[in-house]
Amino acid sequence: MKLYIGMKFFGHDTNVVVICPEKNYIFAISTERVTRYKHDTIYPIKILENIFEYTKLEKSLIKNIVFCLAEKDYAKKLNFSNWYEYETALREFYNLKYKGELVRKHNSFKLLSLDEQELIYNQSYAGKKLFEIKKSQQKNAVTISEEVSKYINKIFDLSLNEIEYFDHHKSHALGSFVLSPYEHAIAITFDGAGDGYFSKVFLCSKDKFEYKVGSKRKNFYLDDIDCGNSLGNIYEYFTLKLGFHRFSEEGKVEALAAYGNFDNEIFYKLKECLLFDRSNLTLDIDQKLLYKYFNKLAFDDYLIKFSKVDIAAAVQKFLEISIVNYISSIVKKYKIKNIVLSGGVFANVIVNMRIFEEVTNNIYIIPAMSDDGLGLGSICLKLLEETKLEENISWIRKYNTQYLGTSYSKEEIISVLKNTANIFYKDLGKDWMKKTAEYIHNDEVGAIFHGKMEWGPRALGNRSILGNPLNKNSINKLNVEVKNRPFYQPFCPSIMIDERERLFENSYINKDMTCAFIMKEEFIDKIPCAVHIDNTARVQFVTHESNPNYYKILSEFKNLTGYGVLLNTSFNKHGRTIIESPQDAIDDFLDTGLNFLMIEGIEVRKLKSEN
Structure with missing residues (x-):
């Protein structure tokens, strides 16, 4: 039996994806879920060492492993050895x-x-x-390929295996097309940087995967930060300057922007810096202007002159119009309405909404849009080399790729619960979904843990914290007692697919929480926690086929309230990654103000202190 292991081995969001075509099997996990270090850069060694335990594949049946990495420049020297x-x-x-x-x-x-x-x-x-x-440690002592071989050789028998290297943006693009519902599409990537580019465009079909054009990434420093000429890196620079963590809190800038007014000199100066070559469909930044307008002294003045919400609004609107104009030109040139999107920039759900509303309704964003999706794409590139794309991976499109992570048996969970102090628990059997809906209806806030862990950055009902979206106090309770988040960050609704047309004028079936939609005005006051200040909701539409247990909870909640909507946020304490294991679940349950935990049908509650 042949196994394909795709990896992001270096840089932020290292991860591992396993595909076994003979068993029609896929497994995926980011290193951060194992280490609980957000956007972890450490090599995914722990995952590789336990890969057969995670996948439950029989090691003795594996005759050959192909390792696929999205690292085109494999001869590049690393900064340090060891x-x-x-x-x-x-x-x-x-x-x-x-x-x-x-x-x-x-x-x-x-x-x-x-x-x-x-x-x-x-x-x-x-x-x-x-x-x-x-x-x-020695500088520039080993190459990427030498470093990868060193660790893989320690864990696996390389005499039976091979290591292949693929382009960063090709991996992004093909992965998104393979998982999309389209027979032909334009694949567009946008991120900070990867293999010398920050964006590429491909034409995709059953028979071909063709690179068309790309925007090269150039090194350029602002305030000692390598900002480059990438739209993604510029947004990261603004994230840092606004007092947030670069590479991880760009979502806070997006959320803050809804409170501000973009119509200021920062927005117009950003527009002035953008260079769009419409004939060649490439993007660039005028570096002299960027430095002139946004060096340290200039930005310090902006922080005095403008509020943070208006600065956030300016860079958010700049990103929106730049990408919408760019993608509009691509669609117009190639006359294809189906587009598939990947790369970290497309984690911005408001950008994605603008594309949906202003460019095309036929849009798909891969659930793991950032570099945690590269492992799957690199494997698909290898499969494409071996045979026709459709022959080898048509089954992947039928796979429920929202949930590709680890799962745990009830026996494993009970073992953890038995060794945990200050809790009590009972097995509710099949009643756990109905009970969950009842508790939330009574304004309790709880967490659920069941089935396979989600793939990508969103919690989609298997490792989620749930609240009552009808009660305004739910947001305050989640922010203060559970998540410890700033007030301006919105919580997102999970909504039964049956409610989509009732609640939204213009939307599509997005099951991955990768796009925002504007809620109909008559429901905003009735479901106040489901929308942001701009009346948008970052929605996960839930079908019975994609997640029957979660759909059942929503259905029971609708029976109680008239709305098949739940407030959904990731199951983790603020600053930590989404929980992966039963032990993680217990740790974060005990460290927060959650009322209850439902873990594979077992209800867990805290013992009340005698004090």
């Missing part, structure tokens, strides 16, 4: 469970003198180990 050993030792040294805690501790540590640092290193075995690795 990077994985260093990063692992760093985490052992600080012994902190979550990324935010480690970053804060490490930043404080770096303020110490070198002598003070060495003294602290020598106080523990982990510190001594970290210090020795730091001393032994």
